[in-house]
Amino acid sequence: MMNNNFSKEITNKLNSFFADGRSPHAVLIYGGSEDERYSLARLTAKMIVCGEQDRTPCDTCENCRKADESIHPDIITVTKPEDKKSFVKADVKKVVSEAHLTPNDALKKVYILSEVHLMSEECQNLLLKILEEPPTYTAFVLTSQNANAVIGTVLSRVVRLNLGNASGVEYSQKALDVVSELATAVLSPYEYDKIKATAPLDGNKKLTAEVLELFISFLRDAIALRSGGKALLEDFEAQSKEVSEKLSLGKLLEMYDTVCAIRRSLDNNPNYTLLSAILCVRL
Ligand SMILES: [Zn+2]
Numbered sequence: 001m002m003n004n005n006f007s008k009e010i011t012n013k014l015n016s017f018f019a020d021g022r023s024p025h026a027v028l029i030y031g032g033s034e035d036e037r038y039s040l041a042r043l044t045a046k047m048i049v050c051g052e053q054d055r056t057p058c059d060t061c062e063n064c065r066k067a068d069e070s071i072h073p074d075i076i077t078v079t080k081p082e083d084k085k086s087f088v089k090a091d092v093k094k095v096v097s098e099a100h101l102t103p104n105d106a107l108k109k110v111y112i113l114s115e116v117h118l119m120s121e122e123c124q125n126l127l128l129k130i131l132e133e134p135p136t137y138t139a140f141v142l143t144s145q146n147a148n149a150v151i152g153t154v155l156s157r158v159v160r161l162n163l164g165n166a167s168g169v170e171y172s173q174k175a176l177d178v179v180s181e182l183a184t185a186v187l188s189p190y191e192y193d194k195i196k197a198t199a200p201l202d203g204n205k206k207l208t209a210e211v212l213e214l215f216i217s218f219l220r221d222a223i224a225l226r227s228g229g230k231a232l233l234e235d236f237e238a239q240s241k242e243v244s245e246k247l248s249l250g251k252l253l254e255m256y257d258t259v260c261a262i263r264r265s266l267d268n269n270p271n272y273t274l275l276s277a278i279l280c281v282r283l
Contacts, residue, residue, distance in 0.1 A: 006036075006039075006040060006043075006163075010040070010161060010163065013161055014040075014043070014044060014047070014161060017044075017159055018047055018056055021053040021054070023047075023048055023051070023108065023139065024044075024048070024139060024159050025131075025134050025138075025139055025140070025157075026131055026134070026139065026140040026141075026142070026157050026158040026159070027041075027044055027139075027140070027141045027142065027158060027159055027160075027161060028142045028143075028144065028147065028150060028154075028155070028158040028159070028160045028161070029041055029044070029141065029142065029143045029144075029160075029161045029163065030143065030144045030145065030146055030147045030150075030160065030161070030162060030163065031145075031146065031147075031162045031163040031164040032163025032164050033163075034115065034143075034145075036163050037114075037115075037143040037144075037163060038112075038114060038143060040143075040161065040163065041112045041114065041141045041143050042067070042070075042075075042112070043057070044110075044141050044161075045067065045072075045075045045110040045112055045139075045141055046063075046064060046067035046068070046072075046075075048106075048108050048110045048139050048141075049063040049064075049066075049067055049072055049074050049075060049105075049106035049107075049108060049109070049110060050063050050064050050067070050106075051063065051106060051107045051108065062105070063105060063106050066105070072105065072106070073103075073104040073105055074103040074104055074105055074106045074108070074109035074110060075109070075110050075112065076095075076109065076110070076111050076112070077111075077112040077114055078091055078092075078095055078111060078112070078113050078114070079113070079114040079115055079118075080115065080118045080119075085118070086118045086119060086120055086123075087116075087118060087119040087120065087123050089120075089122070089123055089126070092119070092123045092126045092127055093126060095111055095113070095127070095130070096126055096127065096129055096130045099111065099130045099134065099135060099138045100135055100138075102137055103137055103138075107137065108137050108138065108139055109137065109138055109139070110138075110139045110140070110141060111138070111139070111140050111141070112141045112143070113127070113140060113141070113142045113143070114143050115143055115144065115145070116142045116143065116144045116149065116150060117144045117145045117146065117149030117150075121151055124150065124151045124154050125151070125153075127154065128151075128153050128154055128157070131154060131157040131158070132157065140158075142154075142158065147160065147162070147232045148217070148220065148232070152224070152229055155229070155230065156229070156230070160232075162232075162234065171210060171214055172207070172210060174200065174207060175207060175210040175211050175214055176214070176235055178197065178198075178200050178201065178207070178211045179211055179214045179215050179218055179236070180236070180239065181196070181197035182194075182197045182198070182211070182215055182218075182283075183218060183236065183239040183240070183242075183243055184197070184239070185197035185198075185283070186243060186247070186255065186283050187242070187243065187246055187247070191280070194279075194280045194283055195280055198276035198277075198279050198280050199276070201276040201279075202276055205266075208266065208276070209263075209266055212259060212262060212263040212266065213263065214233075215259055216256070216259055216260060216263060217232070217233055218233060218236050218239075218240055218243075219252060219255055219256045219259060220232075220256065221233050221236065221240040221244075222240045222243045222244040222247070222252050223244070223249070223252050223253065223256060225240060225241060225244035226244040226247075226249050226252055227249070255282075255283055258279075258282045258283070259279070262278060262279060
């Protein structure tokens with residue numbers, strides 16, 4: 001049986017994809033654990049094949065029953081072979097060509113592409129062909145450890161469900177607060193604001209690592225927005241938008257490189273209290 005114990009937030013978001021009798025063409029599920037992602041992918045696939053308007057999954061029709069028993073002929077799971085490190089090109093090609101075959105039982109068929117962070121960029125580009133112009137009767141549910149592993153063009157074709165931070169890492173409230181302060185400080189002309197924002201990092205290596213990771217994702221969002229893409233960190237939607245509007249792309253890329261370099265040097269830098277000073281000066 002499936003584990004349907006998802007948070008109210010996830011359930012609401014998932015249901016919203018099916019509002020007014022609609023059904024999503026492509027969904028990306030990311031964050032959380034592999035089990036959670038797969039459970040949610042199966043639930044999404046079940047809702048697509050059920051096709052019961054207003055109350056999918058109805059849990060009573062043949063489509064729902066077969067989905068629950070993992071024997072639905074229109075739910076096809078594709079993943080990397082066990083003895084390989086990543087998806088095989090031939091498997092992805094097969095998906096692209098067979099996506100045009102009509103479903104057997106349901107009105108729609110669903111490909112679950114499980115753990116696409118293990119799919120090469122070349123294969124993701126192959127997949128893009130079908131995501132751009134999918135047959136009306138075919139849907140795709142992708143799962144990935146994190147959304148950043150998915151190429152931008154694929155990202156722009158999917159609706160997203162975020163189960164939480166990648167690999168089960170939960171950012172602490174403290175880290176979220178510091179990054180929020182930093183995001184404000186980078187727009188300030190005053191050095192003092194930057195010093196103040198990075199002050200909590202002094203002497204706290206764990207927090208520094210966390211903040212740097214998060215701030216890198218934040219900057220990646222700002223760069224994506226600046227280049228016409230989408231932001232991924234829901235906690236910082238407004239701030240990444242503001243930063244992307246007020247700073248040039250050149251400045252954003254420079255900051256990104258700086259913070260990435262500081263992150264790389266953190267592990268072998270015994271003098272990490274200095275990092276906040278460097279961060280301050282170079283932002
Ligand atoms: Zn049903």
